[in-house]
Amino acid sequence: MTAETLVFDPKIINRFDVNGPRYTSYPTADRFVESFCADSCAHWLANRSAGSERQPLSLYFHIPFCNTICYYCACNKIITKDHGRSAKYLKYLARELALQSSFLAEGDNEVAQLHWGGGTPTFLSHDEMRQLMAATRQHFRLVDDGEYSIEVDPRKVDHATVKLLGELGFNRMSIGVQDFDERVQQAINRIQSEAETLAVINDARANGFKSISVDLIYGLPRQSVSGFARTLDRVVAASPDRLSIYNYAHLPSLFKPQRRILESDMPSADERLQILSMAINKLTDAGYVFIGMDHFAKPDDELAIAQREKRLHRNFQGYSTHSDCDMMSFGISSISKVGPSYYQNVKTLDEYYELLDRGEIPVYRGIALDADDILRRAVIQSLMCHFELSFESIENAYGVDFASYFATELDALQEMVQGGLLRIEAARIVVLPPGRMLVRAISMVFDKRLRADRESKRYSKVI
Numbered sequence: 260m261t262a263e264t265l266v267f268d269p270k271i272i273n274r275f276d277v278n279g280p281r282y283t284s285y286p287t288a289d290r291f292v293e294s295f296c297a298d299s300c301a302h303w304l305a306n307r308s309a310g311s312e313r314q315p316l317s318l319y320f321h322i323p324f325c326n327t328i329c330y331y332c333a334c335n336k337i338i339t340k341d342h343g344r345s346a347k348y349l350k351y352l353a354r355e356l357a358l359q360s361s362f363l364a365e366g367d368n369e370v371a372q373l374h375w376g377g378g379t380p381t382f383l384s385h386d387e388m389r390q391l392m393a394a395t396r397q398h399f400r401l402v403d404d405g406e407y408s409i410e411v412d413p414r415k416v417d418h419a420t421v422k423l424l425g426e427l428g429f430n431r432m433s434i435g436v437q438d439f440d441e442r443v444q445q446a447i448n449r450i451q452s453e454a455e456t457l458a459v460i461n462d463a464r465a466n467g468f469k470s471i472s473v474d475l476i477y478g479l480p481r482q483s484v485s486g487f488a489r490t491l492d493r494v495v496a497a498s499p500d501r502l503s504i505y506n507y508a509h510l511p512s513l514f515k516p517q518r519r520i521l522e523s524d525m526p527s528a529d530e531r532l533q534i535l536s537m538a539i540n541k542l543t544d545a546g547y548v549f550i551g552m553d554h555f556a557k558p559d560d561e562l563a564i565a566q567r568e569k570r571l572h573r574n575f576q577g578y579s580t581h582s583d584c585d586m587m588s589f590g591i592s593s594i595s596k597v598g599p600s601y602y603q604n605v606k607t608l609d610e611y612y613e614l615l616d617r618g619e620i621p622v623y624r625g626i627a628l629d630a631d632d633i634l635r636r637a638v639i640q641s642l643m644c645h646f647e648l649s650f651e652s653i654e655n656a657y658g659v660d661f662a663s664y665f666a667t668e669l670d671a672l673q674e675m676v677q678g679g680l681l682r683i684e685a686a687r688i689v690v691l692p693p694g695r696m697l698v699r700a701i702s703m704v705f706d707k708r709l710r711a712d713r714e715s716k717r718y719s720k721v722i
């Protein structure tokens with residue numbers, strides 16, 4: 260997508276900006292229920308193995324530890340410098356790997372995608388990284404051309420770490436930067452030099468990483484249009500394959516570390532929009548393609564290619580080229596997607612250790628999707644990944660008459676049609692350039708569960 264196919268119109272953004280989920284799953288995690296138990300997980304894992312046309316797996320590992328706290332953080336993490344804690348955690352991760360994989364049939368162990376997220380995965384020592392990958396390979400076979408990615412904090416890695424990650428099989432890296440502006444870095448308690456970030460990018464290239472992604476955040480305290488423009492210039496000069504520009508949602512009542520951010524340092528709503536507008540212009544001018552939500556990629560990156568070829572998917576890591584893999588996840592708070600089910604692990608170390616000591620999958624909630632959920636998930640995926648929705652493809656796959664099944668939704672979309680966000684044609688919905696930044700607001704119209712009680716839900720702002 261080029262600059263002319265993404266239009267940033269502050270008036271439209273202001274008018275249609277609503278609170279909404281990011282749709283890394285549908286139904287969203289807040290709809291999971293606690294009656295979904297370890298037996299339900301075991302059932303869906305075995306059921307997957309019994310299927311005749313199963314896809315390879317995607318694996319996710321949550322490493323929750325961080326050395327220091329970033330004040331903006333809303334992740335599930337544990338701040339510690341005590342490596343004894345990660346040593347114990349790794350032992351239990353290995354147990355969980357053995358336990359969850361024991362429900363799969365022999366031979367159902369092929370993995371095409373793996374991701375270590377956090378927290379800070381690079382909190383682990385070299386030995387611990389080797390140990391976790393060895394435990395993984397004990398139960399699963401990582402295919403040769405798979406997508407194996409890790410989130411890296413440049414403050415925590417040196418040449419030897421990046422080299423080791425390459426040797427362990429990682430070939431994709433996402434690097435947290437947020438902002439190079441020192442004033443911003445002080446306000447968020449994340450001091451990270453440009454030099455150490457560039458060194459990691461160069462090391463990753465030298466060690467065969469195929470795709471390097473840089474994560475930035477807009478809307479941070481003390482951020483300005485000119486300061487963030489300088490950050491973007493420096494990041495673009497480093498030429499990452501992908502860039503994410505996340506919106507900082509300042510919700511100090513929900514996230515305690517954010518209380519250390521001064522309200523007086525926060526950019527105004529108008530400044531935030533100007534920062535975002537500048538960022539989009541800079542990235543599209545530099546040749547990056549808007550993938551959707553907060554993601555940009557070079558035109559020859561596999562995400563951009565997958566989007567052109569309509570093979571793009573969305574999962575808990577965001578956009579993905581891997582078609583609808585089942586995802587098995589390990590570690591506290593991680594979410595799995597197996598067949599028509601999602602399930603999430605407990606959020607604290609104590610509960611995690613206790614359940615694994617009892618020999619139980621450490622799950623605390625989940626959901627088995629019904630036919631309506633599966634249909635709506637496909638609709639939302641199509642809008643989020645392709646900015647269009649073919650009625651025929653939905654009708655053929657799910658045996659419904661689109662116009663009558665979604666009569667309420669088509670009616671509810673009329674305001675967005677009038678506002679220039681999308682067009683409803685005889686056979687499809689097309690999200691127009693001004694609507695692409697608001698694709699999750701459009702997707703929300705198809706979220707039946709949200710429609711039922713959206714008033715009582717709290718989500719970060721769409722933009």
Ligand code: SF4
Pocket residue numbers: 324325327328329332333334336377378379412
């Ligand atoms: S932003 Fe990342 S590194 Fe910082 S505290 Fe949160 S999880 Fe840890």
